[in-house]
């Protein structure tokens with residue numbers, strides 16, 4: 001898809017699944033998942049960040065303050081937005097954890113927001129760009145949409161759905177396509193007279209926000 005204005009990068013969220021869950025303290029609870037270790041090609045969260053000792057004896061509020069939130073901070077410092085707590089106090093994460101945390105299936109072997117043995121309780125750190133965004137999903141923004149005779153509507157004349165509304169986060173979905181073009185889009189495509197595209201490759205989650 002393409003639009004007639006230049007975008008600075010908005011791509012982080014394209015990698016994000018829309019996930020249902022409870023929201024609390026800047027963290028989304030993704031739920032309780034099994035960890036079968038190396039079965040089926042590796043751990044759901046492959047990178048060990050820290051073990052918080054004595055977690056076994058902590059109550060729910062202590063776990064929140066002394067394990068879950070500190071683990072979130074460690075993950076975030078590494079550029080990871082998905083993390084999990086296993087065995088009460090083990091903090092795990094990884095660059096691709098967003099696509100592996102659920103690989104060994106659901107479990108009910110968690111309590112107080114942490115996993116017990118061979119189980120992880122998974123979280124996602126909420127970021128404004130991934131949680132507060134506008135959606136473009138109409139076909140006129142797709143790269144292959146042509147309207148040679150006009151009037152051209154994208155970012156000029158259309159519903160809220162069409163309009164670029166300034167310095168906000170946008171997510172491209174559905175008929176629009178899910179990735180910004182990285183090569184030249186000819187004029188008079190995507191219902192615009194002039195088109196735009198990204199100069200570089202799409203960033204990875206760990207690249208963070210790029211220009």
Ligand SMILES: *[C@@H]1O[C@H](CO)[C@@H](O)[C@H](O)[C@H]1NC(C)=O
Pocket residue numbers: 059060061062
């Ligand atoms: C949790 O444990 C701490 C420290 O032992 C204690 O101060 C706090 O009252 C406990 N909270 C609950 C809800 O039991």
Ligand SMILES: *[C@@H]1O[C@H](CO)[C@@H](O)[C@H](O)[C@H]1NC(C)=O
Pocket residue numbers: 142144145146
């Ligand atoms: C654009 O491409 C998509 C996917 O290939 C296709 O479903 C759609 O019909 C195309 N739209 C136009 C206007 O050609």
Ligand SMILES: *[C@@H]1O[C@H](CO)[C@@H](O)[C@H](O)[C@H]1NC(C)=O
Pocket residue numbers: 151156157158
């Ligand atoms: C938007 O386009 C419609 C035709 O699709 C036209 O009738 C209308 O005048 C246009 N509005 C603006 C503000 O350009």
